[in-house]
Amino acid sequence: MITQKMKYALKALLTLADEAAQPRPEALTIEEIARRSGTPKRFLEHILLEVRNAGIIASIRGRSGGYSLIKRPMDISISELLRTIDGPIAPLPCLSRRAYQRCEDCTDEATCRIRKVFAEVFWSYLVIIESLTLDDMLRSGVAADQVLGAAQ
Amino acid sequence: MITQKMKYALKALLTLADEAAQPRPEALTIEEIARRSGTPKRFLEHILLEVRNAGIIASIRGRSGGYSLIKRPMDISISELLRTIDGPIAPLPCLSRRAYQRCEDCTDEATCRIRKVFAEVFWSYLVIIESLTLDDMLRSGVAADQVLGAAQ
DNA sequence: GAAATCCCGACATTGATTCTCGACATTCAG
């Protein structure tokens, strides 16, 4: 299961991407993003901070500040966001490339049958999810004029 | 990440399957399974209970009791075990077929862009993991006489 | 200078994970 935090991050990014697609896009305040995406404002602060540190959005401080995308949706990777918000994707710590950790009780990775079988599943899964971008989410929605009031 | 509990369950099943492959297989006590698989004994009790309730192993009570497989390894599904031990596999509650739950904040599932994109990933992932059985794990190990002391 | 905004660490609450423990039920050897 992905966490609530990840859902909020995605909703916030969708909100920012929708705004960026407008004729006259503006930076959105946390207040506004929280309202449009249905996210608790004070929680959203922390989430947007992480997303910003990941280089996906930029923030402007001070009066008339706000947030805006600094990457094209097609360059925003869902799997990278997952790693940023929820941590490693791998089913076992010993299968993560960026957050590798030896399993404490493992005597020999090379012959571990659990590792071997999950490795195969994981590689196949990675291929699928690593190809996904925010743009795929934007395109997967119906056109705005067909939504007729749905929030997402 | 799969839980430690799931790893213990897999190790226990591998232990039982290895035993079942012997010329004169016997039911193994918790004590023995815990020793061979490196699992805390009192924790293993609860795990084996769940695995038994899932119909994968049988227990014999009383003196000279123990546990043994009651399915062929090729009929023991890894994904079913995952559901039994760790709960739903789906990335969102609204995508789980056996443990479906509506997302609290969702106004319309049909147009939810988060749901839609994760649904595609999930279906592909399911196809892979649902085909896996305990037998795949047994076969993925090197032959016993090549292991030379490795526990897994 | 005041107001609006983002920044950030501290902490509260709840639930999941990972066990341990004690007591009971069942079986079998003698």
Added chain:
DNA sequence: CTGAATGTCGAGAATCAATGTCGGGATTTC
């Protein structure tokens, strides 16, 4: 029949992760 060896099972302890809230500081603009 008794006792020892086993599985059964609910209660709960210890730790950690998830999901927020809060207070106050830093920055910018009017």
